[in-house]
Amino acid sequence: MITVRKANQRGHANFGWLDSYHTFSFGSYYDPTHMGFSHLRVINDDTVAPNTGFDTHGHRDMEIISLVTQGRIAHKDSAGNIKELPKGEYQLMSAGAGIYHSEFNASDKDTLKFLQIWIQPNKQGGKPSYQQKAFGENTGITPIVTPNGEHGTLAIKQDMQLMQVILEKGNTETVNANRERRYYIHQIEGTLTLNDNTTLNSGDGAMIESEDTLTLHNDQDQHTKAILFDLA
Incomplete structure (x- = not known):
């Protein structure tokens, strides 16, 4: 079963310096049908104006990927x-028992997204x-986050994986899924066709349950980029 969450269905908050779209309930946006x-728990698509950002604030018991x-x-x-x-x-900050951090746009003229x-x-x-690493822009599926940090991936305290998906025109990738697990795709750039009949555009997401195979295809002229979560 595939359930699509369109980009324009997400929560939205605009504070001037920050323009943010929330896939799941966050801050002042609350939707009991989309709690994670x-x-x-959170996918926020943030746009931050130059010379602004998130002042020092605290987290605990959360794995935060940027x-x-x-x-x-x-x-x-x-x-x-x-x-x-x-x-x-990619950055992975494990808050553990507690950490304070700030995140600012490093530029005084360019927008941060x-x-x-x-x-x-x-x-x-x-x-x-704290972990940070570049994984390149290779075509195909690239593991980014795993529970044990295997093969140079970032290590996370959870039974899940995060993969980067990049497809050029005409490319197809097939994932052998486990019906007992759940999967989530967030579309970043371009258009992706999922299992032949589901189309995802930039900002769209798809919740995937009880599927044996995920077929990812790009039939557009431009390349497509997405992230794929493999979740317990």
């Missing part, structure tokens, strides 16, 4: 990490940690 999906789609993030946290996250790189993703962990407390 398995351990996936992916920049335009511009650069200036990150600083209470664990001593002072980093810049450029377009295309990024996805903010929250995953509920399967282990509470512990020391916070």
Whole structure:
């Protein structure tokens, strides 16, 4: 079963400096039918004006993934990490027993766009940690996040995986799914055809349950980019 969440069905908040679309309930946006999906709790599609950002604030017991789609993030946290996250790189901050951080647009003239993703962990407390890595733009399916950090992926405290999907015109990828698990696709760029009859455009999402196979196809002229979650 595939349930599509169209981009224009998401929650929306505009504070001037921040323009954000919420796939699931977040902040002042509340929808009891969209509180998350398995351990996936937040996908916020954020646009941040130059010289602005999120002031220092705290998190605990949450795995927070960021992916920049335009511009650069200036990150600083209470664990001593002072980093810049450029377009295309992935960041995974494990809040553990508690961490404070700030995220600002690193530019004084260019807009920042990024996805903010929250995953509920399967282990509470512990020391916070920070990971950041570029995985390139190779065509196909690239593992990004796994429970054990295998094969150079980022390690997360949950039984889940995050994969990057990039397809050029005419490309098809097939995923052997487990009917006992759930999957979520968030479309970032271009158009993706899922299992021959579901079309996803930029900002769309798809909740997938009880499927044996996921067929991902690009029949458009431009390349397509998405992220795929494999969830318990």
